[in-house]
Amino acid sequence: MIAIPAISISGASGAPALSPEAAGVLVASSPTMGQRPVFSPGGSAPGKLPISVVILTYNEELNIRDCIASCAWSDDVHVLDSGSKDRTCDIARAMGVTVHHNKFKSFGDQRNWAIDHIPCKHPWHFHLDADERFTPELLDEMLALLGEDGSKSSFSCYQCPSKMILMGKWIRWSGGYPSYQVRLFRFGQCRFMDFGHGQREDTTGKIGVLKVPYMHFNFSKGLLEWFYKHNDYSSREGDEAILIRSQGRPPLSQLWSGDHVSKRRAWKNMSYFMHGRAMWRFLYNYTFRLGLLDGVAGFRYCAMISSYEYWTELKIKERARSWAPATNALVEKMLREGGRR
């Protein structure tokens, strides 16, 4: 057994209280999927790109080592942790990264806290999540767009595409690639606001689009978590469906009119009146969105999504007409009169 020395987690600046040897042991003993360090184009020393990296974490022991390894190209990497109970912060510090702490309220709030309180040294910031990784190609593109001193670009922020990875395979078609999030922005010209499960950008400047994706290991903590989460999501969908159904079917015209957000909403509301959600979702993702081109991984992903829709379907049924009273009545009858015969 390797003894892991206890490290104090007081100061926000948190200079590692570890000897280099102890830090090396701690890093070497932490989980990895074998991520190689990612460096600046041309393999030069860190600091060539004018970008500081901020990583939001909460219990990311499984991911943090690989995530930081993919930031080896930057000389200014910060972790903003919201009270991890595992070794996330210790590993980050042992890898020479500054760790900050702030209690989590929402993604938008946490990212704004990072903008306001973390002393980043570069004019551009990149917010990478712990289950995400940079690639050398992405560094090339960012260098070309921003220039070495960051003054080349006239944009305030960039929409960044990501590659969803399931069991080592990129889910390209069925995952709806590319979908974008603003992660790269110029300090002082972009903030965030809460939106849906996550956040979106809050800026008056120009928004650019990156071509090269970063890697997103959505399932890095195992599929188990995905299933538990989607069991919860489908229950919420069930509640939502009952609410929407009680308001009556919306007019079909809504499906084609209005802006992007309201059209999406209309399609979703309409789906609560449909039968066979699971089947339709599978057909949509697997054939219409060409999930079949993703091979086995695509099939798996479509089957997972469609199971989730099936759960939603069943929960809508359950909420519309509970079968608990029927079950209770049957039990009492069988205990009075016996089971079969």
Place this chain on the structure above:
Amino acid sequence: MSAATSNGSTGAGTPDPRGPHNPAGITNASGGRVEVLIPTLNEAAVIRDTVQNALAIGPVFVLDSLSTDGTQQIAREAGATVVEQKFLGYARQKNWGLEKLPFKGEWVFILDADERITPQLREEVLRTISSPDAADGYFVNRVVLFMGRAIRHGGLYPSWNLRFFRRGKCRYEDRSVHEHMVCDGPTNYLRNEMIHIRGESVHEWIRKHIRYADLESDEWVKLRFGQEAGASAQQLFRHTLRYRQYLRREIWPRTPLKPVLRFFYMYLLRLGVLDGLAGLHMANMMSIYEYIIELLYRDKLSRIASGAIPPPPAERPASEATPGASPAKAA
């Protein structure tokens, strides 16, 4: 203890067992010869009914895995003896109970909190214990109630479980989920059935099955890494039930298209279609369950291969050794 403790002979300690699941209010029909063991974790919603139902046969022991919803109190008030023990795994927990609880009778009936003993089954148990040529262990048939219906098809019925046995004759074999009993003496089958109420919400049903799938896929991983401590094929083939276990453990994990086969088997081959919509949903859910096991298994293998999680340990750590084993054995 309160100073106002009554004299005890007034029956303050013997609560009324009458309830919807024991309508006649029968108690201890076996005269203490049969005792019931109910393992629980957070069963506050149903435990009163379970205990009242079980009291009809004999004294009831609730073996609780540190519930946080007040199960213990309700069970005690309903007339059970409650013993708390941190959860050791489904099989180990019950083996612990069989060894450590202060049973006095010759027979034990193991009942889950969502199961009920029908009056006919109770009568049959009473006849059995007074028969001179009774076996050592009995398989009890179980009918599932799901979506307000008794499920009689789909391969879910009959469902034989060794639940009623002479104390000391049977134990659970050590497996983290879908544990089975092993009985050295002769076994037989009871004709009447018990009820298994699937009264939980769909959310709860799915949550449970994700958990089972997690444990089951762990078993498959152990199997893959040659860790399965179960009996060899030769031993397994000696008994029909064990032959089915062999299929399930050795052959099934290696079979392609499991979810499709599972659905086909349940819904068409075993006529789940005759159970109406409940049968269809049951077949769908079990098919999804099958796929979750498969996905978790593949995911775990791929994460072991990439180094994200360690492979299963070569030997069981000492802390997981069979509880109650003698110190000499554990060392």
